[in-house]
Amino acid sequence: MFCRPALILPTVDETPLGQAMDGKIRRLPSECRCVNIKKVSTNSGGDERKGVNVSKIPIVGAVISGLTAAIILAREGHEVEVIERRDGVGGPARDMETGERTYVMADGTPMELEKISKYVGFDISPPTMPIRYTRIVAFGKRYDTYFPDNVPAVLVERGPRESSLDMYLYRLAVDHGVKFTFNAPVKTRKDFDQLPPDTILATGLFRDTYEALGIPHVRVYGYIAFGLRENWGGPPVVLYIDKYTRDYAFFSTINGMAGALLFQRGIPLSAEAKEWFPRRLMEDEGIEFLEWIPLDVGVLPMGSLQNPRLFHERFILTGTLAGFQDPVLLFGVHGALVSGKIAAMALRDREGAQKEFDRMNRFWKLSFLNRKFVEYTFPYGLHLASRLGMELYPYYYKYLSRYSFVFIPGWLRV
Ligand SMILES: Cc1cc2nc3c(=O)[nH]c(=O)nc-3n(C[C@H](O)[C@H](O)[C@H](O)COP(=O)(O)OP(=O)(O)OC[C@H]3O[C@@H](n4cnc5c(N)ncnc54)[C@H](O)[C@@H]3O)c2cc1C
Numbered sequence: 002m003f004c005r006p007a008l009i010l011p012t013v014d015e016t017p018l019g020q021a022m023d024g025k026i027r028r029l030p031s032e033c034r035c036v037n038i039k040k041v042s043t044n045s046g047g048d049e050r051k052g053v054n055v056s057k058i059p060i061v062g063a064v065i066s067g068l069t070a071a072i073i074l075a076r077e078g079h080e081v082e083v084i085e086r087r088d089g090v091g092g093p094a095r096d097m098e099t100g101e102r103t104y105v106m107a108d109g110t111p112m113e114l115e116k117i118s119k120y121v122g123f124d125i126s127p128p129t130m131p132i133r134y135t136r137i138v139a140f141g142k143r144y145d146t147y148f149p150d151n152v153p154a155v156l157v158e159r160g161p162r163e164s165s166l167d168m169y170l171y172r173l174a175v176d177h178g179v180k181f182t183f184n185a186p187v188k189t190r191k192d193f194d195q196l197p198p199d200t201i202l203a204t205g206l207f208r209d210t211y212e213a214l215g216i217p218h219v220r221v222y223g224y225i226a227f228g229l230r231e232n233w234g235g236p237p238v239v240l241y242i243d244k245y246t247r248d249y250a251f252f253s254t255i256n257g258m259a260g261a262l263l264f265q266r267g268i269p270l271s272a273e274a275k276e277w278f279p280r281r282l283m284e285d286e287g288i289e290f291l292e293w294i295p296l297d298v299g300v301l302p303m304g305s306l307q308n309p310r311l312f313h314e315r316f317i318l319t320g321t322l323a324g325f326q327d328p329v330l331l332f333g334v335h336g337a338l339v340s341g342k343i344a345a346m347a348l349r350d351r352e353g354a355q356k357e358f359d360r361m362n363r364f365w366k367l368s369f370l371n372r373k374f375v376e377y378t379f380p381y382g383l384h385l386a387s388r389l390g391m392e393l394y395p396y397y398y399k400y401l402s403r404y405s406f407v408f409i410p411g412w413l414r415v
Pocket residue numbers: 061062063064065066067084085086087091092093094106107108109110185186187188203204205206207209210262298319320321322326331332333334335337
């Protein structure tokens with residue numbers, strides 16, 4: 002019933018929704034016009050960076066965490082330049098087997114909007130949509146799980162459309178005078194060496210930074226589809242946990258756009274898994290996409306128990322790159338906002354920022370060990386944990402759900 006052609010949107014989108022809905026697959030330019038990193042005007046950092054407005058601060062990566070840091074620093078009076086590898090702002094694009102594409106997605110996360118807005122210093126609510134319930138299918142059994150009142154959850158659109166969180170942050174950054182240099186990938190060791198000290202790196206799940214700087218990581222394999230239609234009906238989020246992946250698969254929708262992703266870290270998806278998820282979505286929910294694409298989701302900062310780091314070599318890290326993503330369910334939006342502020346703070350108060358970083362990410366190691374348990378006992382541990390969690394949900398959700406999300410960096414701590 003919900004059939005729409007798969008959709009790939011251009012990276013920089015001034016495109017109204019109507020045009021995007023023509024269903025045509027658009028490919029991004031395959032070659033980036035690389036600019037010499039030296040052209041990005043920066044000072045040498047160091048001593049000159051004592052007061053306000055004495056330096057142009059470079060930030061690499063123009064999405065949630067990078068833009069949050071940029072807005073905060075610009076508000077403090079700094080000149081900020083954001084360097085982005087793609088030709089515009091547009092959410093978590095990945096390098097794919099078929100070439101680079103930008104995709105749209107609805108990201109869901111628990112988030113106390115007032116608190117997080119106060120924390121970062123600007124209103125986060127405009128691009129968010131409240132979400133009351135999620136359908137979870139755990140090892141074949143279906144559960145409709147409602148979020149209790151004390152767990153406000155939201156969906157945000159990701160991608161290059163005007164209605165996305167990414168574009169909302171971009172507009173705010175532009176309003177604050179932040180400068181952007183697009184088509185400027187910082188990829189190799191040599192590129193990084195050209196950046197001044199205290200450059201903020203916000204390159205998310207893209208692998209170049211991890212490899213160039215030797216940050217432990219694990220690869221993620223995905224299978225993805227997108228579509229646009231006025232109303233998708235049914236629940237806004239449907240999540241599948243099963244023996245086909247050590248992670249999970251989900252469908253989510255916001256503003257008429259929907260995405261479905263099956264993924265697994267560390268091990269490529271089997272042909273059986275790729276057949277299973279599209280079939281389940283169609284048989285259970287009537288959701289069908291015309292095209293499914295193998296996706297290199299990128300890498301995750303979960304190669305070691307020591308992964309989270311605010312400082313690495315001469316750089317300040319933020320967002321997913323800094324390890325601000327919970328290792329089990331991989332919620333990254335909340336942490337990206339929180340860590341954007343911490344990165345901005347790190348420029349003037351390293352010690353204070355480090356303390357804040359540790360406080361916000363306090364449960365990361367515990368969550369990492371939980372994940373290891375799932376991997377070593379797969380599929381039995383996952384089966385048991387998910388079925389138990391779901392069967393007991395009606396008894397504990399009002400009291401405990403709030404605390405079961407403490408693994409999300411910053412949740413209940415902003
Ligand atoms: C398919 C998918 C679904 C997800 N769903 C959810 C969800 O439902 N809920 C949730 O909370 N989280 C979700 N996440 C995780 C979340 O999207 C990320 O954690 C979040 O986007 C991280 O933000 P970030 O600021 O760290 O970087 P990103 O959003 O990854 O952005 C990094 C930016 O840096 C740029 N960049 C990268 N490398 C370079 C370079 N070498 N030079 C210059 N620029 C560069 C990129 O082009 C990009 O603009 C999902 C992730 C994916 C991939």
